[in-house]
Amino acid sequence: MSDRRTAILEAAATVIARRGVRGLRVEELAVEAGVSKALIYYHFEDRTGLLRRTLTFVNNRAERYTAEQSAVDATTDPGAATGAAPTSGPLRQLEQALLLELQDLPHVRENSTAWGELRAxxxxDPELRxxxxxxxxxxVREVADQLGEVRPTAPESALVASAERLTALLEGLSARxxxxxxxxxxARTRMREAIGVEVAHLAGHTADRSADGTPTSPNKLD
Amino acid sequence: MSDRRTAILEAAATVIARRGVRGLRVEELAVEAGVSKALIYYHFEDRTGLLRRTLTFVNNRAERYTAEQSAVDATTDPGAATGAAPTSGPLRQLEQALLLELQDLPHVRENSTAWGELRAxxxxDPELRxxxxxxxxxxVREVADQLGEVRPTAPESALVASAERLTALLEGLSARxxxxxxxxxxARTRMREAIGVEVAHLAGHTADRSADGTPTSPNKLD
DNA sequence: GTCTATAACGGGATAGAC
DNA sequence: GTCTATCCCGTTATAGAC
Incomplete structure (x- = not known):
């Protein structure tokens, strides 16, 4: 909404990416946003309140550029050239979505850094939780859904588990x-491999469901 | 070596686990260690120097309790009762080593927290890198070696890649x-599953090397 | 809503005695 | 090696004018 307000949040993401949460100085933020310190305290309760708002802001922004990228995906399709990866539609989309966070582009790096900082x-600071x-x-829900499109017959619980592993791995790789x-x-290679491994794993789950919905074999990996 | 010096490092790990790196106050550390502020500056160059030393200290301590736990492993072996997990020797050892970091014990939590903080x-702070x-x-090397014992015929590169994924995942899960x-x-469940998935994946790699006396079935789930 | 100026203080770092 | 006392700068947060 408010011009200045969002300007401050954009600037906050930038400064956090540059200095970290612990390195964020309200003064530097004010300069970056082109406003006075006092205005920051006017719009946000205090330093922690600012951080909380920044967290959701960064998160919303990530969703936004994910959506934008998805639109681009339709255009670009280099999947045919490399014989390495089975880049069919939904699988490729999943890869794109996850690898998006592992790119050395300013705003992606900014988002990843800020996210990692705020998580840390x-x-x-329980207020941020x-x-x-x-x-x-x-x-996790989104990734699970995308996995579901790749492996439609895999049980819901297995999809969520895989999604949790993949997203947690992404955060771990990103931090490194x-x-x-x-x-x-x-990092990108490890992520791609992991997706492949998880998808193969889910194929195993699919095989388990021989007749209706009930897994007959007591698989060790539940 | 020096009594006081290590006392300070122990205290540093404790305080970092309690307040985080950003929350570490030299004063609080001094109280925790039962020494004066000045002594901290005498033993360590400055705040950053202290953090650097604490990083290696925490890391050494982690190795230490890993070793201790390995000794305990020989005694305890509940693998026979549950049909859930294939807890053969080397695999079980690997699981133990990785799951060790996901425990709500004071010193484990302290180590994990401090490690996460310092990584963040x-x-x-390039000085910490x-x-x-x-x-x-x-x-990564250690985990790769342990994986190698579980899957002796898997190629070295695949072992390292799996080890990188597993350790990065562990860090991601730990952070969450x-x-x-x-x-x-x-978190523990996801970690166990991931180990299973990776080991199964490595079995696939094993199958690739058809010549050297390995079962040729390319089954993904063992 | 937005600014300038300033209060108020926390905390890193040092001096110097013992 | 270890302490007490202190400096002093950086930072958060507010007061008050416009």
Whole structure:
């Protein structure tokens, strides 16, 4: 809504990505947003309130660019060239969605960094947990749905479990990338492999459901 | 070595686990360690230097309790009762080693929290990256070796890739657990499943090498 | 709504005695 | 090696004019 307000939130994401949550200085934020310090306190209760709002803001923005990218996907399709990956429709879409977070583009890096920072902050600041948990659940749900399109016969519980593993892995890889432990290309490769592994795993689940909906074999991996 | 010095490091891990790196106050640390602020600056260059030392300290301590636990493993073996998990020797050892980090015991939680915090800090403080990267490489190496014992014929590169995925996943799950997004039991379940999935995946790799006396069935789920 | 100026204080770092 | 006392800067947050 308000011009200035969103400008402050954009700036907050930028500054957090640059300095981290612990490094965010209200003064620097004010300069970045082109407003005065006092205005920040006028619009947001206090520093923590600002962080909370920034969390949801960053999250909304991520959904937005995910949607944009999905639109682009229809156009680009290099899946034919490489014999490596079985890039059929829904699977490719899933890969795109997850790999989107592992890119060295300014706003993606900004989002990933801010997200990681805010998640880390939530360990010690319970006030941030509400937004965080909600966003996480939604994200897992989305990934589970996409997995469901790749493996329509896999049981719901297995889809959610796979989605939780994939999203948690993505966060882990992202943290390593951003902290300079793991090169970006490696992170992307690991992520792609993991998707393949999980999809293969879900195929196994599919096989289990021989007749109706009831898994007959007591598989060890539930 | 020095009594006081290690006391400070122990206290640092405790305080970081309680307040986070951003919440670590040299004063509080001094109280926790039962020393004066000045002594901390005498033993460690400055705040960052202290953090760097704490990072390696925490890491060494983790190795230590991993070793202790491995010793205990020989005694305890409930693998026979439950038909759920294929807890053969090396596989069980691997599971133990990884699940060790997902336990609600004071010193484990302390280590995990401190490790997560320091990793998060490294995103913005390059001074911390050296220790971090080294520790990470060593850990991946260890897990890869353990995977190698479970799947002796799997190629080295596949073992390392799996190890990287598993350790990154563990960090991701740990972060979610500690930030209150994911219940501990869920995190543990996801981790166990992932190990199963990865081991099954490596079995596939094994099948690829048809010549060297390995069962040729390319079954994904063993 | 938005600014400038300033209060109020927390906390990192050092001096110097013992 | 370890302490007490203190400096002083950076940072959050508010007061009050426009």
């Amino acid at each position: 902050s939530a360990v010690f 509400g937004e965080l948990a909600l966003a996480s659940v939604i994200w 990338w951003l902290s300079g432990i793991l090169p970006l290309t490696d | 800090s490294a995103v913005f 050296g220790e971090l990267a080294l520790a990470s490489v060593i850990w 657990w500690l930030s209150g997004i994911l219940p501990l039991t869920d």
